[in-house]
Amino acid sequence: MKRPGPGLTPATLATIPAAYDELIATLYRGPLESQPWASALPALRELIDCHVVSLVLRPPAEDDRGVILNSVRPRSNDTRPGELDGPPDWEVTAYREQFFSLDPFVNLPPDRVVALEDILSDEELVASDYYEHYLESAGLFRILGLDTVEPGGMLARLRFSRRRNEPRFSTDERNLLARIAPHLRLSIQLYATLSRTVSERNLYAGAVEQLAVATIVLDEQGRILSTNTIARALLDEGNGLSVRGQHLVIDNRDKNRELQTALETIIKAQHRGETSVVRALRVPRSGGHSQLGLVLRPVPVPEWGEGQSSPCVAVFISDPELNETASQGTLGQLFDLTPAEANLAILLSRGLSLAEVSEAQNISPHTARAQLKSIFAKTGVSRQAELVRLVLKSVASLG
Secondary structure (H helix, E strand, C coil), X not given: CCCCCCCCCHHHHHCCCHHHHHHHHHHHHHHHCCCCCCCHHHHHHHHHCCCEEEEEEECCEXXXXXXXXXXXXXXXXXXXXXXXXXXXXXXXXXXXXXXXXXXXXXXXXXXXXEEHHHHCCHHHHHHCHHHHHHHHHHCCCEEEEEEEECCCCCEEEEEEEECCCCCCCCHHHHHHHHHXXXXXXXXXXXXXXXXXXXXXXXXXXXXXXXXCEEEEEECCCCEEEEECHHHHXXXXXXXXXXXXXXXXXXXXXXHHHHHHHHHHHHHHHHHHCCCCCCEEEEECCCCCCCCEEEEEEECCCCCCCCCCCCCCEEEEEECCCCCCCCCHHHHHHHHCCCHHHHHHHHHHHCCCCHHHHHHHHCCCHHHHHHHHHHHHHHHCXXXXXXXXXXXXXXXXXXX
């Protein structure tokens, strides 16, 4: 870890203006805002006094609209001071389809502040196709830029643009941008890390839902933190399982005592840093419905996890009356089955007999047997039980 320099003391820190602290805070707040950097970009635009500031998170390309966040100097009648602006569609379309390959202001040295005039003189810029067909139409002329790359490889481009009749960017403005460059890089790293984590979480959550498994996540107090769609439906139904004061309970008193004891055991083991075993139990339901199956699994805790309102226990619930949503198309692609053959295999995996499948599909028993024989040949199995096992263990349910 880099230690403070010898000139850094409480006295010198006390001289740093509060406005600078707030500016840095907006940079770090950016990844957490619903509209990323909705506070930072307007603050930077006002501070640098430019017509527009843009943060390019993914540059436009021929087949990619890109991701560009903009804050434009408001007009006198602008009533949306807290919102970021989208560039006019013609600007994005023109840049993506014609001028991104001509843009001279790309691939800047990382974390170095560069002005367009450092690359092209005013005369060279005015003579360029990029200016004539793009910048001039957008009403822009002077550009100040900073590129930064986070360790995972995400490149972000920060651009400040002024009109032709506005002054060049000053040395003080360049120095300010250089000073916040490390903070911008770390802010981008936080954004990229959060984005990747959210994407992975959504992927796994979607896969669990495709497998028709209800999931409930509890914190260290046994309170419900999150539920997936299937779990919410089960809890809303209130048959066997319910929520009482943010806690998961089983309607059956003996089974609920067993559940609470298992949760307490897992949570205490987590607090002590001990390995906890997975617990499983059955949940009876009324009305002749099949019992639910519950599996309680401890959630791995990071070494430096703070442990307050953090995931501690995952509860996975299987409902025998829910069918896994194996995709007919995916199963067909996996084993080169026709749609009719894939549908027959899926129905067999749900417990139907061949006779019941032929009746449900409105086909003759002879046709059903012929399709099953073809499925056996294509999948390499020779028995109906093996086919059911193959379907259930395949990735078709994730399709």
